[in-house]
Structure formats: structure tokens, C-alpha cells
Amino acid sequence: MIVRAVGEDDYDWILDLNRANEIATSPLDKTKLASMVTASFAAVALPQAAFMLSFDQNAAYDSPNFVWFRQRVSRFVYVDRIVVSEHERGGGIARAFYEGLFDAARDAKHTQIVCEVNFDPPNPASDAFHARLGFTAMGEARLENGKGVRYLKRDL
Numbered sequence: 001m002i003v004r005a006v007g008e009d010d011y012d013w014i015l016d017l018n019r020a021n022e023i024a025t026s027p028l029d030k031t032k033l034a035s036m037v038t039a040s041f042a043a044v045a046l047p048q049a050a051f052m053l054s055f056d057q058n059a060a061y062d063s064p065n066f067v068w069f070r071q072r073v074s075r076f077v078y079v080d081r082i083v084v085s086e087h088e089r090g091g092g093i094a095r096a097f098y099e100g101l102f103d104a105a106r107d108a109k110h111t112q113i114v115c116e117v118n119f120d121p122p123n124p125a126s127d128a129f130h131a132r133l134g135f136t137a138m139g140e141a142r143l144e145n146g147k148g149v150r151y152l153k154r155d156l
Helices: 008-019 030-039 064-070 093-107 124-132
Strands: 042-046 050-056 076-084 112-120 136-142 148-155
Touching (some): 008 030, 030 050, 042 093, 050 093, 064 136, 093 112
Parallel strands (some): 076 112
Antiparallel strands (some): 050 076, 136 148
């Protein structure tokens, strides 16, 4: 498995993969994706199969979920999204992304990895996955788009 930094040549397939998974994530266009990659702590991909976008507490990013964490945690890396294509799920890609992120965040002296998982609409596979990685709940919110999210953290 060769994971590498996201480049502009990845944008089209990333946007296609994100579109196929918008119920669990949120919409993206090329301009927003480019801005997110520029501001990211880590933007990595397994080409044509999966990608991850994450931000530390100093990022120029205004997602309501990111802002929720910034108001409560001093040193963190926020995982905005990990999207794995349907035919690659269960193969350890998301776990590999997280393990690499845990190492990079520790090296950068961050104290927590944080993320959110939808509870409405429910995402039981993501709940179970994050529990296996040691994430615990630290709050919930109802977003303007109607989604309900559970905020999770994992201490490093």
C-alpha cells in the first residue's frame, strides 16, 4: 500500500469518490478541495481508492465541526474526512491512514486526534471502527443541514 500526499492530479477522482459518499461526509468542489489541501495538516491518498483530509488547531478552516473542537481543545489534529471506495473497504486503508496520522501528530506535539461521526443518519460501521481505534465520545451536535454528529477524541 503506497500512501502519498494529495496532489492536483488527484482532485478529479477524489471529488468523484467524495460525491459517492456525501451522505457520510459533505459536498466538495474543486476550489474547496484545493483550499482544504493547502490548509491541511495531512492530506493523503491511496490513488483511486481512498483519501484523508485533516487539520490542526491553527488551520485556516471554518467547518462548524472543526470550530467546535477549536473552542474546546488546545492541541489537536481534526480528521475532516476519510473516504474509502466501496470495493476497498475492510482492507485496512482507513486504519493505515489513522496510524500514520497518530505518528505525525505525536511528532508535531499534538495531544489528541479528533473527529465526528454521524449518528443521524446513523453510521454504525464508523462508530465501531473508531471505538476499535480507542476513540471516545466528548459531545454531540445537530448541524444546520439536519445531520446529528457525535464528537470523538483519541488521546495520543
